[in-house]
Amino acid sequence: MSSSSSWSQALVKVSPYTFAAIGIAISIGVSVLGAAWGIYITGSSLIGAAIKAPRITSKNLISVIFCEAVAIYGVIVAIILQTKLESVPASMIYAAESLRAGYAIFASGIIVGFANLVCGVCVGIIGSSCALSDAQNSSLFVKILVIEIFGSALGLFGVIVGIIMSAQASWPAKA
């Protein structure tokens, strides 16, 4: 088999633009998936629990907002990443510098996307428990909220690393 048809060749031949664009798509898409999943888990429990204890509704919207924040992280990072996506002369497209920039944006998107996915699910499950326990005993709300804050910090870790990672993306200067 010639070296030009191997998998490593295939990866190198994918345009760095493609990698960068997929990274941006993952960063926003998967983050929104996580946020939606979290809101789905929290919201369905919240609605049920609010039937017998209507007082919990407005307080527990905080859980939904925490999930929403996860989607906002994704949006912010996607915007930052897309500013990094510059055009280079066609001759420079497969230069080492270009490949490096493409991979950096791709990795950054994956980091942010999946960190926010699990963060959203985590906050959603805690938010659902929060609604249920608040309905039974209102003194539990603040305690569980603290846990929820720690859960939502997980997504921020992903965002921080993702932004630092994207700073690595520098395209070759235009000739």
Add this chain to the structure above:
Amino acid sequence: MNGWTAITSRLNSIVRGYRSGLLTAADYNNLCQCETLDDIKMHLSATEYGPYLQNEPSPLHTTTIVEKCTQKLVDEYKHMLCQATEPLSTFLEYVTYGHMIDNVVLIVTGTLHERDVQELLEKCHPLGMFDSIATLAVAQNMRELYRLVLVDTPLAPYFSECITSEDLDDMNIEIMRNTLYKAYLEDFYKFCQKLGGATAEIMSDLLAFEADRRAVNITINSIGTELTRDDRRKLYSNFGLLYPYGHEELAVCEEIEQVRAVMEKYPPYQSIFSKLSYGESQMLDKAFYEEEVKRLCLAFEQQFHFGVFFAYMRLREQEIRNLMWISECVAQNQKSRVHDSVVFIF
């Protein structure tokens, strides 16, 4: 989170809301102070039973109170069943099969003693009703019972073990009840195992307790009857803490003290039996109920499982039993005995 959907999640929180409406120890203390059934009604009107009892004219009867309270449970059950999706709806249906078996046995026994069918139907538990239940009365033996009526009900598969052509008599019916219950519990257990996750974990504990309690009750009730050891052994469910060695030992018991000796080998049951002093076997039921309530309440400590639905139904039934006992005691002026059989839930 097998089979966990938004609807399940919502129903789960609704059932937890229902749970917070269960009567508390303070409610029971107030109820135990009552002098007449109207006092009981007044106390209940402040609880969730209020709307169900408010239009009942005096004089009240115990049966009316129990009927109305059961009606509330039935309404809640139907509300949940209407909204439930698979596999929760199957799970909820499984919960009622026990009542169905009891109803079948009630009708068959009643017909045997030549009671009026209509009167019997009124006594049936509303959760265990099925369409053709009134026709049960025509059956003369188990084969007919199965062929004419039960083949269309969900109980049909459980009958495969107990079809005989013998005529029905009291002993036969009791054996049929226990065989059916055994098949039902095993089927329910298998279903819960199939669901997996926290449901399997929690339900296997609750069902194992149920199976063990039935095994003990069968043993105690069959002491001194003509039921042979092998027949008795066949009525025990094939799971639970006592399975299989405890069953072998229970099968040969000839008196209650032997049962106690067997059960004291099992740590969870040791506390139940050590509480009973010698010769107090009638207190055993209460001890078992107390243990059951404790386990059912624990089911609410975990999220994302179906056990809460089962636990809620059982707790509500226990509450109705409590109310029935309190009302009976009040109605018959036996207030000194009111604490004998009331199991506090919280």
